[in-house]
Amino acid sequence: MPSLQVLLFILLGIGAIATSVATITRRNPVASAMNLVAHFFMLFGLYLTLQAQFVAIVQILVYAGAIMVLVIFVIMLLNLGKEQSLDEKFSPYKVLGMIMASAFVVMMMSMILGKPSGYTQLSDKALANGTTESIGNVLFTQYLFPFEIISLLLLAALIGAVVLANRTAVK
Amino acid sequence: MGMDFLTSAPIVLISFLSVLCIVVDALTPKSERITFYFAGFSMLAAMLMAAFTMPNTGTAFNGMITTGGVATFFDILFCMGGLLTLFAARPYILRENVEHDEFYTLILYAVAGMMVIAHAHNLLITFIGIEIMSVSFYVLAGYFRSNTKSVESALKYFLLGAFATGFLVFGMSFLYGSTGTLDYTVMANNIQSGMINFPMLLSVGTGLLIVGLSFKMAAFPFHQWVPDVYEGAPTVVTGFMSTAGKAASVSALMPIAYAIIGESGHQVAGLLAIIAAGTMLVGNISAVVQQNIKRMLAYSSVAHAGYILMGFVANNEKGMTGIVYYVTAYLFMQLGAFVLVSLIERNIDKQLELRDYAGLSKKHPVIAALMAFFMFSLAGIPPMAGFFGKYYLFIAAIESGYTWLTIVAVISSMISVYFYIGLVVQMYFKDAEGEGIDAHQPGLAGLTLTVATFFVIALGIMPSTVEQIARSFFK
Numbered sequence: 011m012p013s014l015q016v017l018l019f020i021l022l023g024i025g026a027i028a029t030s031v032a033t034i035t036r037r038n039p040v041a042s043a044m045n046l047v048a049h050f051f052m053l054f055g056l057y058l059t060l061q062a063q064f065v066a067i068v069q070i071l072v073y074a075g076a077i078m079v080l081v082i083f084v085i086m087l088l089n090l091g092k093e094q095s096l097d098e099k100f101s102p103y104k105v106l107g108m109i110m111a112s113a114f115v116v117m118m119m120s121m122i123l124g125k126p127s128g129y130t131q132l133s134d135k136a137l138a139n140g141t142t143e144s145i146g147n148v149l150f151t152q153y154l155f156p157f158e159i160i161s162l163l164l165l166a167a168l169i170g171a172v173v174l175a176n177r178t179a180v181k
Numbered sequence: 182m183g184m185d186f187l188t189s190a191p192i193v194l195i196s197f198l199s200v201l202c203i204v205v206d207a208l209t210p211k212s213e214r215i216t217f218y219f220a221g222f223s224m225l226a227a228m229l230m231a232a233f234t235m236p237n238t239g240t241a242f243n244g245m246i247t248t249g250g251v252a253t254f255f256d257i258l259f260c261m262g263g264l265l266t267l268f269a270a271r272p273y274i275l276r277e278n279v280e281h282d283e284f285y286t287l288i289l290y291a292v293a294g295m296m297v298i299a300h301a302h303n304l305l306i307t308f309i310g311i312e313i314m315s316v317s318f319y320v321l322a323g324y325f326r327s328n329t330k331s332v333e334s335a336l337k338y339f340l341l342g343a344f345a346t347g348f349l350v351f352g353m354s355f356l357y358g359s360t361g362t363l364d365y366t367v368m369a370n371n372i373q374s375g376m377i378n379f380p381m382l383l384s385v386g387t388g389l390l391i392v393g394l395s396f397k398m399a400a401f402p403f404h405q406w407v408p409d410v411y412e413g414a415p416t417v418v419t420g421f422m423s424t425a426g427k428a429a430s431v432s433a434l435m436p437i438a439y440a441i442i443g444e445s446g447h448q449v450a451g452l453l454a455i456i457a458a459g460t461m462l463v464g465n466i467s468a469v470v471q472q473n474i475k476r477m478l479a480y481s482s483v484a485h486a487g488y489i490l491m492g493f494v495a496n497n498e499k500g501m502t503g504i505v506y507y508v509t510a511y512l513f514m515q516l517g518a519f520v521l522v523s524l525i526e527r528n529i530d531k532q533l534e535l536r537d538y539a540g541l542s543k544k545h546p547v548i549a550a551l552m553a554f555f556m557f558s559l560a561g562i563p564p565m566a567g568f569f570g571k572y573y574l575f576i577a578a579i580e581s582g583y584t585w586l587t588i589v590a591v592i593s594s595m596i597s598v599y600f601y602i603g604l605v606v607q608m609y610f611k612d613a614e615g616e617g618i619d620a621h622q623p624g625l626a627g628l629t630l631t632v633a634t635f636f637v638i639a640l641g642i643m644p645s646t647v648e649q650i651a652r653s654f655f656k
Contacts, residue, residue: 152243153243153245153305154242154243154245155242155243155245155306156303156305156309158196159297160309162196162199162200162293162294162313163294163312163316165199165200166287166290166294166313166317166320167316169203169286169287169290170317170319172283173283173324174323174326174335176281
């Protein structure tokens with residue numbers, strides 16, 4: 011009988027694969043996007059079983075929260091509801107993509123099958139690295155300066171967006 | 182931590198004031214244009230702080246940034262560039278009837294980003310600084326939103342800039358993977374003592390980093406975006422981008438060249454030499470055939486990036502001193518030339534052809550004289566500032582054994598004389614077709630021109646003053 015952790019890992023892994031396959035096979039873009047959201051939640055669970063709480067939370071907040079909202083907005087604005095606008099055509103690029111993808115799969119498989127790491131348990135240090143506490147610690151001590159200065163970058167981008175999108179500014 | 186704030190005062194101050202600038206903008210009435218004065222005051226204050234903290238060399242915030250030394254010198258340069266742009270921009274955007282407070286705010290942000298780059302002691306900080314500067318530039322380039330050329334310029338700059346940033350970050354991640362650190366000092370130590378994984382990764386990373394920075398610096402073969410972007414952007418913004426922006430990219434390469442390239446020897450120097458030679462030749466030869474003065478000055482700015490790169494090829498005390506001197510001289514002469522162009526320009530993109538300048542000396546003797554003055558300096562004719570900049574860089578390259586590069590540089594300088602003097606000939610020895618052109622009253626831009634002229638003369642007459650200050654940073 012496998013432990014609960016392994017059981018969860020297998021279940022979430024199957025879920026992740028199933029939802030990602032569904033993402034690329036659905037003809038309806040909105041259904042595709044929704045499957046991608048489900049996929050992100052599966053990944054969230056996987057990260058949690060690996061004790062990486064911070065990455066898990068960021069996964070939900072950033073990807074499922076912010077980026078997917080953007081994707082849905084784009085689908086809405088482009089009015090991609092009809093599937094015929096996405097009719098597939100054969101192109102040499104697809105063959106190239108397939109070759110690339112299979113090369114990647116071969117590489118991954120040879121890495122996984124060829125050289126088991128032998129570790130069944132993460133070291134304490136590795137476990138401590140994933141917590142929000144340890145990330146917060148370095149963020150406010152060692153990386154304080156970049157953490158603060160990046161706010162200037164965000165502000166500059168915000169002002170820029172206002173300048174470029176402001177309706178009244180047009181002559 | 183308290184000491185850190187004191188020693189890194191210029192950058193802390195300008196960051197604080199940039200954020201405050203938005204609050205000031207929101208709280209004061211639009212008609213007063215308080216932001217203009219506030220941005221000017223901020224840069225002036227940061228400039229003074231930089232002058233005060235110049236002797237305190239060291240690092241702050243856990244080795245994230247350097248303080249004092251050449252970083253503060255660049256601070257002063259960037260603030261000076263920002264102030265001169267601010268003064269020249271006010272009458273310009275008023276004329277075009279598109280004055281908004283955000284313009285001044287964005288110039289302040291660009292200057293803050295440049296200062297972050299100059300102070301960076303860590304690849305992460307360099308990256309953030311470059312992004313702050315670039316984002317401000319993208320928006321400033323597209324500031325004339327109803328003008329298609331300006332929009333085209335912004336979009337081109339944004340897309341290609343994002344592409345170049347990809348190279349930059351990719352190179353940084355390779356360097357991190359190879360040396361295990363982002364800190365310049367630790368990285369240099371690790372490379373020197375051979376504590377690196379996958380030496381191949383280090384070479385690839387350095388190469389990608391050079392590609393990214395070449396783009397930002399507008400060096401061959403990543404210079405194709407320059408003419409279109411510089412032509413479409415508002416003229417004063419172009420002046421700012423091509424001077425202070427280029428100086429900032431140079432200041433980004435400086436610690437990297439010292440820490441990484443210095444250790445890996447002649448291979449990278451050879452690569453930089455080829456880039457430098459190509460940049461000088463392509464820039465100057467392309468400039469010869471341009472009919473639009475903004476495109477001509479854009480290609481000339483490409484060529485000047487080549488001269489600056491010669492200092493990195495030498496990569497020694499003399500080379501670095503030459504770079505600092507040249508960047509200083511170049512800032513004033515190129516900015517001056519662009520401000521003059523903005524005075525003659527009409528309705529955003531009229532009266533920019535070279536033939537429009539025919540007979541300018543009769544109608545506007547002062548503007549023509551100043552233009553000729555800046556052209557002579559850009560061409561490197563003594564006793565203007567441009568001459569000594571080239572002199573220092575050429576000497577540095579010869580002494581480090583790159584005589585062929587110096588020969589290429591001299592040849593391309595001679596080519597450049599053709600189009601710089603060509604403009605002078607247009608203004609003085611050709612007659613205008615019909616009425617001739619009217620120039621605008623300079624207004625505040627007159628201040629910019631006065632300061633720029635003063636520094637070009639002062640740097641030319643007393644080059645050793647700045648040269649000695651610059652030399653003291655690299656002892």
